[in-house]
Amino acid sequence: MHFLHKPLPYLLFGVLFEYFTTLCSPLQVSPVSCGSKNISSYYGHCVTSQEGVRELVCFVPMGLSRNGWECVWTPRKHLVYQTHRYTLIIEQKMIHHCKMYANISGTSQTFNNLSKKRNMTAQVFDESDPKSCTKDVFRGSPQQLVRCGPPSNVDLNRHSRQLDIQASWRKEENKYIALYSVRYKDLKSQSWKEPPVQSKDSNRCSLGNLNSSLSYVVQIQCVANNKCTQCPWSKNFTVPPELTDKPVIEMVEDFPQTKGSRLVIIKWKFAASELAEGYSVTVGKASGEDPIEAFNTSRTLLRLALSHSAYHLTITAFNKAGNSPAAQRTIPPLDDKDLYGRLNVTFNGNTSFTVSWVDDLIKTYSCFSVEWWRRGEKAAHKSFYEDENNYEVIHLEEPLELYKKYTFTLHTRPHKEPCNLKFINNSESTYGSIQSFFTEGSPISAPGNISSSNVSQSSMVLEWTAVPEEDNRGFLLGYFLHYTERLQDWTDTEPNITVDAGSTSYELVDLQSSTVYRVQLSAFTGAGMGVRSSAAYFETKPEASLTVGGVIAGAIVGVTLLLLVVHLGSQLLKRAKKLLWPNIPNPGNSNAIQKIDGVCDLELLELINRQMLKEEEGDSNSLHIVNGREEMSPVGNLHRNADSCLHLNTDHGESQGPSLSTIATDRAQDPTSDTITSIPTDMRQTDPVLISTVAHQCHPLAFLSDYTTMELFQQAMPHCVPTNTSSSLESQDQSSQISQARSVKPGQS
Template identity: 25%
Template sequence: MKNSLLAAIILFAADSCNYLSWDFPFCKQLSDWDNELTCYKELNEDLTCTWLPAPSAPNSINYTLFLKWERITKLFRRNTSSPSITIERKNLFMNRSASIWIAVNYAHASCVKGKNISVTPRKAGKCLTPSNIQAHQITKQLVIKWNLSTTPTEYELRYREALTEASQWTRVPIESNAINITVSNATSSYIIQLRCITKDGLHCVCIWSKEILVPHKLMNKPRISYNATTEISPGRRSVLLKWEVMQSENTIGYYIAVERIPNSCRNSPNRIILKDREVLLNISMAYYRINISAYNNAGESPQTIYTIPDFSATDLPGQINVKPHGTDAVVTWNPEYSPKCFVVDWGTRKEDMRMKIVATTAGNFTLDNINPYKLYKIMVHASDVCQCESFRGHEKTFGVTHFYLLEGVPRIGPTNITILNITKHSAFVKWSEISADDCMGFLQGYKIKYIDSSMNKFLAASINSSTTSYRLTGLKEKTIYRVEISGFTKAGEGSPSFSPQFSTLKYEKGEFEGLMTGLCFSMMFALVFAPMTCILMLKRLKISCWSSVPNPRKSSAIQDMSTWKPISKSLLQTLPDNDTTSLYVIEHDEKASLKLEHFTDGIEDSKHDIRESEEPSNNIGINIIHKEIPEKTVTSEKDGIISFTVPLLSDYTSMECSQKALMSLTVKLPARAAHPRLEMELSSKPTQTEHQVLFAPQDYLKQSQVVLLPPRPTLMEKVNLN
């Protein structure tokens, strides 16, 4: 027994330590915060907890609900930003008691907590609240009524002012079985709530009813949301108005007061009572003012005043004529029918309109004390009611006109002159029209002038008074202008108004971009084609000034063998050392092999077997067909000089072509040459001999270097040629 008790004490101490560790030690208890934390079970067995917001707390505040179950160490917690939270059934132990409290986390990291409550979910059902609660105000009294409950229950009431969010609740106890309560000294709008009072043995939770607003007075006036005016017949129109109100659920109806302007029957009642938030009126073309207010048992809201705007009638039954007569004006008209009376309205504006009932059918009326240079509006209405009664449902407008007793010129020009869409040669001008008070007469139109930077003034146009914009044309590019606009009446032109200075553009829209695009393309064209043109011109200049080196393949040296001329050995010896002298002509048999040995400083460098190609080459101008040279080609042989005709027609020819050409000649060759660096080995046979021409290995040979050497009896000789 002692061991069990000791274990229970240890467990309780452990739970207490855990409880204290979970209960934020830095959160202090707020003594003045009666949060009225209440938790109750819904029909779906979820647990809902509600509480009052923390005092002096901002709108964006975080609450943390802590729930500590009995004999369970784990602490349940949930965060929310509203003063209520619902815990789902899956997180509840229905038959286990729980301790619940609320902590408030402020933005500056401080924390406060409210009072703890103990709840067993199975026993926390919601008690029945009073049903059909109704409340209203009468003179300085707040009256609340509700239906009687089947079970005798005590209730309590709390209320606070509706206009102050931070106002404190005031509680009022209610006797058992009461069905109403009256609160005295009610001087404002209030929010009320009712709930039952918990008794011993009552296994349910009493919660407050929903908040009910009881306005002391409808303090917000209606707001017009829609209006429309339509002409329904000559001289009559319909006006449709719709509006909205705040706290419409507390409004019983609306008062509509229709007032004619002017109205000589001030005391005539003309009030309409409506339940809907709209009204349709059929009235004449006269000025009317409509007052709209909401009402309930507590009183009437402030009025919304709506003045019906002027309506330009397109078809009126008659015409009105006005003629000045000194300081008076005589108004005449011709009625189509004879009503009981006419009603004449006249004045310069709505506020100073005057009204006169003319009970005669003569069709004339004299207006006295008319001021000059002021615009008057005159309206004549026909009516079958001529006493101080409402004219709203009876009168019909006969005619409307405007007149000046004496016209003058406008004292100011138009206002708000604006220059728009400025281009190279034009600009668009807008302005506001001259008011009727400043026109001093019937405005006939506007004169528009513009002044350039040289102070030259030009008249642009004269336009009618209904136009308030104009496009100036014919302006000079890149020039500063000012616009002068004045109005004119029958009496003449009035004072002008000036616009701010503006400057026309140098280029039209897109013109500058086009020029830049063309310039860019021109520069690109020049950069691309100019080098090509220069290259072509340089090539032509090179051809004209410097002849090109001929192509050996196209040489004509061997094309005509009949044009060869004799060349002596003495000519070859007179050439300078740096000139190319590499031509040898050697006589040997046709079938003998011709060998050329090239020695450099006594060392054999290479041996070349040179033989005549038996197959013709495909290269044009290079192929030389082997044939015998006629004996007449050789003209003389004296002093070791062999003379024959050589067809060298150009300055240079290739070594190979010249060698092949000369080897085909039947000319005897000398045994040795003068050049010390070259050696030729000749082989002779008893057959027919021919002349062979050997050259040093080089690409080109001058014609002056071609030498034909005389034949020698021996076939193998070493020849040195300088």
């Protein structure tokens, strides 16, 4: 090369000029002819090193002109200098072709005018470090240097511990690529897993047995063939962890709006929200009418303006690795009561019907859609354009079925023709809805599970379960309740009661006690009455029936009340006694009374009285007073003796002789009498009147009450003699206790 023989100052000046020129504007590299000998002498000191420039490769991209060649390389590992200067030399020795591209700042260089029939040699030199020069060499045949790749588009999807890969190349490359390989490693690993995995075809490849919670790095290359001789590895594709959980739909709420629209609020949550980049929500009509619209959002809340139709909802979380399992929900049609329009349906046979409306809708809308379905089945739909009439005839592909209930709904759309649905959100509103039967029939089953409750002597409540809707075969209008006494036969005049369709219970009244009734039920529609249920029998209660439980409960309540009354009464009596009758000491409990060993005998008292009272025979004007103390009975007998005195006087009211009262009267009449004659002895023995007289002269203490003081009581009480004493002792005691009577004269004390 001629520039190699220039003086060193010129060479340094040229390098500095090129350096500053590069800083100001991009450097345009032009090829320069060179000689093999000069290259060896000037770059002979440059060596091949793993630390220097390396991985030089030259190729022609598939689809480009075979004259458009390119060489690429990898710079040294440790970048010390801010700028690098590379020199690329291309040689074909057989035809003495040598081109040099100096001062290359990048890591690639394109060139042309290369012969396809001769092998070529490419060398790249790195002189960035003045102390060392590194190089790399590439040799090959131009016919085998066609490169395919790397892929232009890659889709990654993780699921079930598996990674699905779909790779595609440019159109001119794709037709020559039959298979490709994939190598992968854990994001934190330094080495690739070997061997690489080969695809099943030109597009799909799967990696299995992955750890769902780990991130991976993936590279892809095509499998080389005679058309694609070079298949480089692609750049790194980082695959985040797998989304194994599905979103959980927490809320789907409807908020009716005006003119047949509703606001639907959808809310969900996702457990691995930190791994998700966003959420995809797809919404489509349950009738299957296109389109199915997708909404991507980073939030877990979505608001949609929808019609009253039914919709299918799907929610998935996504990241670079793919999508999570989908959460699905069906948004049911909104209740018809919220619709503002009145819709009519007329059947033109079983293959067509006419839908009509009341309001003049064609002034506002010209595109409509009608949906019809049976319960539990997918809805059919038909959109149409109408600008003249307020009705439309719909022809059916499948005939309508007998005794089946259909729901018809009319939607209005603001868009012009064509009237197909343009999008889901805020695209249509619902005008009205109606349910109808093509042909009604009578129910084919009867109410079931007939039972009774609240049974009394004259009434009972009957309950039953409704007829299944599919067995009604028409609009249910109510129930017929048939009942009669068990022993009577069914007649045309049996009592039938009509019950509303919305009720499943009825109270029978005015029944007879202790009577068994037979009950049957049947449902009816506009087509007539259905079948009757099986007979059920129920008996009313007798007139005076008391249950064992009621008797026991009544007895318990009665005993409880009685005990309560007794307890409260005793307490009240005690309080009243303390207030009204205070306690008085009982003399019978005193020590004096306890010393009395016996009771005084009434016969002894009679003997003493006979001796004390001596009345002179025939002399009724004198009174003898006995000087001494009379024998008295104990205190315990005072009341008894007082009563005895009274009874004795009554029994002998007609006795002869002077009584004590007579003697007292005579003395009052003759106060000058100074002598009282003693009572004769024979009168004590024979005259019973004396006993009466003595009885009337009972001692005053005999009438004393318990309030008598103890002193007077002891003075009045003599020592009583037991009744079982012998007759000798009795006479001796009587004679010793009789005192001599003394005469009492007037004026003597």
